[in-house]
Amino acid sequence: MRMRPRPLAIAAAAIAAAVCFAAGAQAQTKLTIGKIIGGDGFHIPTYVALDEGFYKQEGLDASLVELQPPAQVAAVLSGNLDCAPIPSGGAQAALSGAKIEYVVGESLKSQWTLTTTTDINKPEDLKGKTIGLGRPGSADYDEVQAVLHRFFHMDAGKDYKVISFQGEPERIAALSNKDIQGAAMSIPHAVVAQQAGLKILLRTGDYIPRAGGTIWCMKSFVDQHPDTVKKLIRAIAKAVMYFRTNKAGSMKVMEHHIGSIKSDKDAGLIWDQLHDSFGAEVPKDLFREILESRRQTMIAARQWPSDKPLPDAESFLARDLLDSTLKEMGYVPTNLAAPTKAD
Numbered sequence: 001m002r003m004r005p006r007p008l009a010i011a012a013a014a015i016a017a018a019v020c021f022a023a024g025a026q027a028q029t030k031l032t033i034g035k036i037i038g039g040d041g042f043h044i045p046t047y048v049a050l051d052e053g054f055y056k057q058e059g060l061d062a063s064l065v066e067l068q069p070p071a072q073v074a075a076v077l078s079g080n081l082d083c084a085p086i087p088s089g090g091a092q093a094a095l096s097g098a099k100i101e102y103v104v105g106e107s108l109k110s111q112w113t114l115t116t117t118t119d120i121n122k123p124e125d126l127k128g129k130t131i132g133l134g135r136p137g138s139a140d141y142d143e144v145q146a147v148l149h150r151f152f153h154m155d156a157g158k159d160y161k162v163i164s165f166q167g168e169p170e171r172i173a174a175l176s177n178k179d180i181q182g183a184a185m186s187i188p189h190a191v192v193a194q195q196a197g198l199k200i201l202l203r204t205g206d207y208i209p210r211a212g213g214t215i216w217c218m219k220s221f222v223d224q225h226p227d228t229v230k231k232l233i234r235a236i237a238k239a240v241m242y243f244r245t246n247k248a249g250s251m252k253v254m255e256h257h258i259g260s261i262k263s264d265k266d267a268g269l270i271w272d273q274l275h276d277s278f279g280a281e282v283p284k285d286l287f288r289e290i291l292e293s294r295r296q297t298m299i300a301a302r303q304w305p306s307d308k309p310l311p312d313a314e315s316f317l318a319r320d321l322l323d324s325t326l327k328e329m330g331y332v333p334t335n336l337a338a339p340t341k342a343d
Contacts, residue, residue, distance in 0.1 A: 106213030
């Protein structure tokens, strides 16, 4: 005789299933992170963490929201975005009084290049010419100008002209049309430009150290959700370690997220140059330089008194949370080579 399930047993099973479903749903914490429109070489670990499932492994239902850098900064400050990988914009906000906190690193080496038309053989050949840069105060603007000033004694306005471009693909087009003779481009776009017959004249990372893509959130978010922040740190650290050694998988991620990459050849060349450039750790000297560079820009714009020193940079970084999380997971720090050029 076949026994019918008891109503009580059915109810218990239904409750158990509901509890399991709810527990699974609760395990995935929603998190929004900014993404540069068209993708960006500095932020590759955020893309790897998404496509390779590292956010999900940590219980994060993470999504990347495409916005230009200024809009990302504004979105985090207004509470419409959880975190942004825009360190220079975060530094401006922090020094202006916003209560933000950096939580995990990405690029530990400047990825900007000065890419030119083929007739430019040395930086001095750009005297009297026009260079395409981002908006004043952006990382590419600051870094290219810093290298030209410190190492080649060339200054914007005096030795060369500047035209501001929001996007890097537009700079490639302007160079190809010879409307400009040089442009700041991150490694992924520079490699594409090189394949199109243009020239990478210099890499700023050979001259100056620079942390890029360092992720920050509102301090209130970090204080209220430390477990979520630890999950984010672990996901990015896993992505960094994956990108160091997994070329094939990393190429697929870059081709998915960086719009200018059109072939496996491009992606492979980019990986060859960048695979050892990322680190979840945030070295104290590189982190301080993010804020000091922004302080200098603010002084030039009369937004910061020239005699007012930089506050303690570590006060803007969740150092204890970052370092303890990396130690717990057995993260291997990046063995970063020093810049090869000297003043």
